[in-house]
Amino acid sequence: MVSAFADRIDPGDWGRFQSRIHIGTTRILDLLDEYGVKATFFVLGWVAERHPGLVREIHARGHEIGCHSYKHRLIYDMSPEEFRLDTQRARKILEDCLGEKIEGYRAPSYSITPRSIWALEILADEGFLYDSSIFPVRHDRYGYPGYSRNVTTQSLGERRIVEVPLSTFSFLGASIPFGGGGYLRLYPSSVTEWAIRYLNDREAMPVVLYVHPWELDPEQPRLNGKALSLFRHYVNLRDTREKLSRLLDISAFHGMGIYVKKAGLLSN
Secondary structure, three states: OOHHHOOOOOHHHHHHOOOOHHHHHHHHHHHHHHHOOOOEEEEOHHHHHHOHHHHHHHHHOOOEEEEOOOOOOOHHHOOHHHHHHHHHHHHHHHHHHHOOOOOEEOOHHHOOOHHHOHHHHHHHHOOOOEEOOOOOOOOOOOOOOOOOOOOEEEEEOOEEEEEOOOOEEEEOOEEEEOOEHHHHHHOOHHHHHHHHHHHHHHOOOOOOOEOOHHHHOOOOOOOOOOHHHHHHHHOOHHHHHHHHHHHHHHOOOOOHHHHHHHOOOOOO
16 A cells, blocks of 8 residues: 555555556566566555465566565654564565575665664664665655765675665756656656666766556556545546556666666675
8 A cells, every 4th residue: 555545544454455556566467577677666565465366477587576664664663673573573574485594675666765874774784685765855754865866785784785876867956856656657658768867977976767566457446535645646548558668668777676776786
């Protein structure tokens, strides 16, 4: 369940709703197969508990699995110890499902912010190779204005972790988000394509392209909620596949873990 409806549906009630995770995930997998692209899927431990076969299918089709927490709790709403236990629980479920180490993490709703930056130290201490949770923008729910827009290696005591921030381009001194979610659905394709070329060619930065399974499920039931939340969630859902397909056709993408290792960001 997305954070936009967290005030409407208690996590304890998730199991009462029809699961549609297979619909959007299968559509993403088929699209990636069509273009020969391998990606990173950040998966909730709660989902892996209930749909281990789906997680194994993602992995069997050549994609990396990353940790997305157990039940999508925002990090800044947890204590450091709660966060550590949540992360350990989710990671163990995923590793037991796949029989291999999980090396990447993404926070629910990009909730590593200035007030929860301590989470990076815990992730490094737990042995994660990289994190991709920081959005260097101003936003009402997430954001870390002023954080580096480029990939960085964070030294945290004796540990290090690579931070792969969500993509932005600079305009009049502000960091403008793009590359996935509502930004992908709202912006014209030409804007996203220009931003990808600009970051790659002019700033020599990689681009993080992301999408959620529900964004490829425009037939999903409509929920009630606040006007802004409804707009963010449902705007242009029917355009997601076409826009994503167009980007996969013009750019070369691959999994985040592969990028971090090939770039040698943790080498001495």
